[in-house]
Amino acid sequence: MKVLGQLLIWGSLGVGALAAATAYLASLDEPDERLVGLTLAAPAGETVATEDAPEPIARSGEQITPETLASLRAAGIRNVRVNEFSFARWRGRWYFLSALGGLALGAWLSRSSPAGPRGAGREAARAASPKDTLEAVQTAIDRLRDQLPGLPDDASRLETVVAQIGHLQKTHMEAFVEARPAVIASLGLAGFAAVMSSYAAAERQINRAWSAAVDRVLDEALACLDEASARLGDARQTLC
Numbered sequence: 001m002k003v004l005g006q007l008l009i010w011g012s013l014g015v016g017a018l019a020a021a022t023a024y025l026a027s028l029d030e031p032d033e034r035l036v037g038l039t040l041a042a043p044a045g046e047t048v049a050t051e052d053a054p055e056p057i058a059r060s061g062e063q064i065t066p067e068t069l070a071s072l073r074a075a076g077i078r079n080v081r082v083n084e085f086s087f088a089r090w091r092g093r094w095y096f097l098s099a100l101g102g103l104a105l106g107a108w109l110s111r112s113s114p115a116g117p118r119g120a121g122r123e124a125a126r127a128a129s130p131k132d133t134l135e136a137v138q139t140a141i142d143r144l145r146d147q148l149p150g151l152p153d154d155a156s157r158l159e160t161v162v163a164q165i166g167h168l169q170k171t172h173m174e175a176f177v178e179a180r181p182a183v184i185a186s187l188g189l190a191g192f193a194a195v196m197s198s199y200a201a202a203e204r205q206i207n208r209a210w211s212a213a214v215d216r217v218l219d220e221a222l223a224c225l226d227e228a229s230a231r232l233g234d235a236r237q238t239l240c
Contacts, residue, residue, distance in 0.1 A: 005109025009177050010203075012102030013196055016180075019092035019099060020193035025079045026089060028072055034089060038064045042081040045072050085189075096189070100180075107178045130179040130186075131239055134199070136172045138232040140164065141206070145225050154218050161213035161221050165206060173203065183239070195238045202231035 026035055045057035057075060058068045064080070072080065087093055144164050148157045176199070184192045209224035 008106035016099030019096035198235035
């Protein structure tokens with residue numbers, strides 16, 4: 001049950017992050033009345049107006065006009081990024097809502113693990129804020145990186161990586177995933193997607209470090225820990 005819950009959580013995170021990234025995309029298939037007056041958040045389309053550099057049909061910060069729409073559609077542009085969010089206009093909304101449902105179900109399945117000292121550790125991690133939880137993940141990874149050179153041999157280093165990452169996955173990492181509603185409430189959908197993109201990259205590196213340690217490949221485990229720390233730093237910077 002717990003493994004299924006974790007798979008569902010990470011799958012839902014991926015779908016949710018991709019859907020959230022489209023929240024501010026406006027499809028040019030929409031009627032003009034839904035698009036005229038919106039403000040572009042990025043340049044749209046290109047037309048060669050100089051000898052060397054292409055010029056956009058519409059620049060970032062410009063308001064969309066009927067003439068702009070006609071030019072963009074004629075150039076084959078399908079979507080533009082705008083500053084204004086509209087749930088009704090957001091084509092990825094149902095994927096995002098499905099992902100939230102998957103996250104909730106995955107969290108419920110994950111809670112089916114037995115109580116005990118590890119369970120107490122999970123509850124303590126859940127009580128912390130997302131910011132503190134993410135900091136705890138990076139602190140644990142950095143502490144592990146600093147600890148490994150002082151151990152007597154490679155066998156001890158590999159066993160330490162497996163044990164400490166296994167504990168981290170069941171406490172602070174799990175708690176951070178479950179704190180997704182607080183992250184969305186604090187940063188909005190676009191901010192949530194940015195944080196989770198960096199965090200998912202870090203999580204993949206942490207899992208690779210664990211797998212490499214199980215396979216007795218110390219150099220790869222160390223490299224993955226270094227990369228995980230960097231990606232966690234990116235996630236923390238976005239979250240702050």
